[in-house]
Amino acid sequence: MADVAPVVELVGVGRTFPGPPEVRALQDIDLVIPRGDYVSILGPSGSGKSTLLNLLGLLDRPTAGAFRLDGIDTSSLPEHRRAFLRGSRIGFVFQSFHLLNHRSIEENVELALLYSGVRPTQRRQRAAAALERVGLGHRLGFAPLTLSGGERQRVAIARAVVNRPSLLLADEPTGNLDDATTAQILDLFDELHAEGLTLAVTTHDADVARRAHRPVRIRDGRIEPIVAADPGIERP
Amino acid sequence: MRRGARRLDGRAHLRLGDLLSEAGAALTARPARTLLTAMGTVLGVAALVATLGLARTAGTQIVTRFDELAATSVQVRPAGQGGFAGADTTVRSSIPWDAGDRLARLNGVRSAGTYTALGTKASRTVPLVDPTGRDVVQLPVVAVSGGTFDAVRARVRTGRFFDDGHNVRRDPVAVLGPAAAQRLNVTRVDQGPVVFVDERPLIIVGILDGVVRQPELLGAVIIPDGIARTRFGLRAPAEVQVDVAVGAAELIGSQAALALDPNQPERLRVAVPRSPRGVQEQVQADVNGLFVVLGAISLLIGAIGIANITLVSVLERVGEIGLRRAVGAARRHVAAQFLVESAAVGLLGGIIGASGGVLTVVAVSAARGWTPVLDPWLPLAAPLSGLAIGLLAGAYPAWKATAIEPITALRQGT
Incomplete structure (x- = not known):
């Protein structure tokens, strides 16, 4: 079973953008996210946070070190294998939802299964089940623009979890939501985490960061030492 | 939430049916734009089909008239003799x-x-x-x-x-x-x-x-x-x-x-009418030359139109492209989708244009009292040429779409 390996294992990872001038966005990153963990990733703009998110999401390759996802060394894989891993093991949630506005919410959720070869009938069943899971069973057939912001983000979360990913990457997931809706989304994250999902959430919001089990702070391309007693109460 | 065993050697792939339905959904989301984009191809293909069809129809028409008098007339004269057959030349006649x-x-x-x-x-x-x-x-x-x-x-x-x-x-x-x-x-x-x-x-x-x-x-x-x-x-x-x-x-x-003259048939010269086929081809060549060039130019303009709109569409849908990449699409899947979309627009333009061209031929023939004649391959080739134009026009935008960096696109908030 793959459960022995941690979901994410970064060993000495660096990412340098060739210049001129050469930019060393990440250096010597060692990070392990075990299965079932819930981390928040904090850091000011330009700290290398988005570069790290790119690497974790297999949307970019490190220039140094190794990244193992579920124990699979991803650095040397060809692009189509990485695309498959991304589609089958990673779920993304974004600040601005990124739903296709002219498609129904089921079709939006089905999109996450489109590139991994799931049959259409099975896609529809799983999409409906995922929407049910995030509490939108009564909204089937709706277009995204007819939903509230919180509901749209829940559609996005359904899309992220529909293929049962190893890792859910959320990039400022509550940045566009009010406090009440934010609380609902964070409750949903807690529920998903309780069901065994591994989450990594980037945020500027201390309240959001506090819901995670441990903070990972990035500054100047390096991970700051973890202060166990103080789980991420830092305002940018 | 866990699945027991996952395939480790999986590669991202997309069913053909899914590719087509995704492209179809994108096109039907903006039907007016799709139709306007196809318009250039419609005009080009219609012009080509109408030109070729009318040339064929007119050529056949001339041949029909030609048949009635001259094509059934044959003269035999002694060889080496001019046009007029006078009594004085009959000495040499065999x-x-x-x-x-x-x-x-x-x-x-x-x-x-x-x-x-x-x-x-x-x-x-x-x-x-x-x-x-x-x-x-x-x-x-x-x-x-x-x-x-x-x-x-x-x-x-x-x-x-x-x-x-x-x-x-x-x-x-x-x-x-x-x-x-x-x-x-x-x-x-x-x-x-x-x-x-x-x-x-x-x-x-x-x-x-x-x-x-x-x-x-x-x-x-x-x-x-x-x-x-x-x-x-x-x-x-x-x-x-x-x-x-x-x-x-x-x-x-x-x-x-x-x-x-079985013994010396070469002493006689037989005048037959010019082959109808030759006449027809010549008429077609005359009519075709100019208009085929015009049709080709409008097709080219159609292709530029599709390329332009598809490029705009790529820029508008940067967020969608990033999202598709994030949910497991490889670059070639993104390229394939835009290629299929532009090819479908071209095909649509080709079909509408071919219909328009055929209707033009029929209408002109009806007005002139001609029999409309069309090469059977023409209504088939015309939509295919639209398809080819669409593919050609979509190549650059599709390549452009693959160059989009997913996270950048997803952070833009479109």
């Missing part, structure tokens, strides 16, 4: 007297007969004492065989044509062309009027109403070969007029000389 009968036995010949112009002769009817001599007119005299009347498709107004019997018996008979009859003041033949040609009498047996070929017969005194041999020393017929079935001209052209 055409036999029974040429009409010989050719009539060939399959494809409807009728055939000899034809020899004997020049103009002084002709009059009743002798009058008229010092001014106005009762004498100069009329061309033509010697023919019995089959010639059918071969030139002559119609009789009154009386009858002479036949091979008159010919063999060397009967002194004549048929007048309508203009000749008028000049000689002959209107009826029931009382056996006589025409004096070179002061020797010929009994008028009939008056022509008209002919389809050899219009000089209308003003001529037409006599049988037999009496022409006796009175005017005719040695051999100058030419043979043949009326053939439609499409048989080339066949008869290859057989006539052998049938008339």
Whole structure:
């Protein structure tokens, strides 16, 4: 079973953008996210946070070190294998939802299964089940623009979890939501985490960061030492 | 939430049906834009189809008219002789007297007969004492065989044509062309009027109403070969007029000389009408040249239109592209989707354009009373050319779409 390996294992990872001038966005990153963990990733703009998110999401390759996802060394894989891993093991949630506005919410959720070869009938069943899971069973057939912001983000979360990913990457997931809706989304994250999902959430919001089990702070391309007693109460 | 075993060697892939339905959904999301994008291709393909169709239709039309007169007309003359067959040239002629009968036995010949112009002769009817001599007119005299009347498709107004019997018996008979009859003041033949040609009498047996070929017969005194041999020393017929079935001209052209002069067929020259196929192709080439260029230019403009709009669409859908990449699409899947979308727009334009072009051909033909003719491959090739244009036009935008960095796109908040 793959459960022995941690979901994410970064060993000495660096990412340098060739210049001129050469930019060393990440250096010597060692990070392990075990299965079932819930981390928040904090850091000011330009700290290398988005570069790290790119690497974790297999949307970019490190220039140094190794990244193992579920124990699979991803650095040397060809692009189509990485695309498959991304589609089958990673779920993304974004600040601005990124739903296709002219498609129904089921079709939006089905999109996450489109590139991994799931049959259409099975896609529809799983999409409906995922929407049910995030509490939108009564909204089937709706277009995204007819939903509230919180509901749209829940559609996005359904899309992220529909293929049962190893890792859910959320990039400022509550940045566009009010406090009440934010609380609902964070409750949903807690529920998903309780069901065994591994989450990594980037945020500027201390309240959001506090819901995670441990903070990972990035500054100047390096991970700051973890202060166990103080789980991420830092305002940018 | 866990699945037990996952395939480690999986590769991202996309079913063809899913690719098509994703592209279809993107196109139907903005139907007006899709139609406008296709418009350039519609006009280009319609112009090409209409041009090619009309050229074909017009070409066929000209050939149809051509068939009715000339394509069924074949002449046989002695080789090395010019256009006009005079009596003086008959010395060298190897055409036999029974040429009409010989050719009539060939399959494809409807009728055939000899034809020899004997020049103009002084002709009059009743002798009058008229010092001014106005009762004498100069009329061309033509010697023919019995089959010639059918071969030139002559119609009789009154009386009858002479036949091979008159010919063999060397009967002194004549048929007048309508203009000749008028000049000689002959209107009826029931009382056996006589025409004096070179002061020797010929009994008028009939008056022509008209002919389809050899219009000089209308003003001529037409006599049988037999009496022409006796009175005017005719040695051999100058030419043979043949009326053939439609499409048989080339066949008869290859057989006539052998049938008339088996020993030395090269002494005869057979004039056949130009091949209808050649005429048709030439007409098409004339019409096509310019308009095909115009159609091609409008197709090119159509392609640029598709490329432009698809490029705009790529820039608008940066977020969607990033999202698709994030949920497991490889670069080639993104490229494939935009290619399929632009190809579908091209195909749509091609189908609408082909329909428009065909309708144009039918409408013009209806207005002109023509039979619309279309090459069968044209309505099939036209949508395919639209498809090709779309693919070509989509190549650059599709490549552009693959260059989009997913996270950058997803952070833009579109």
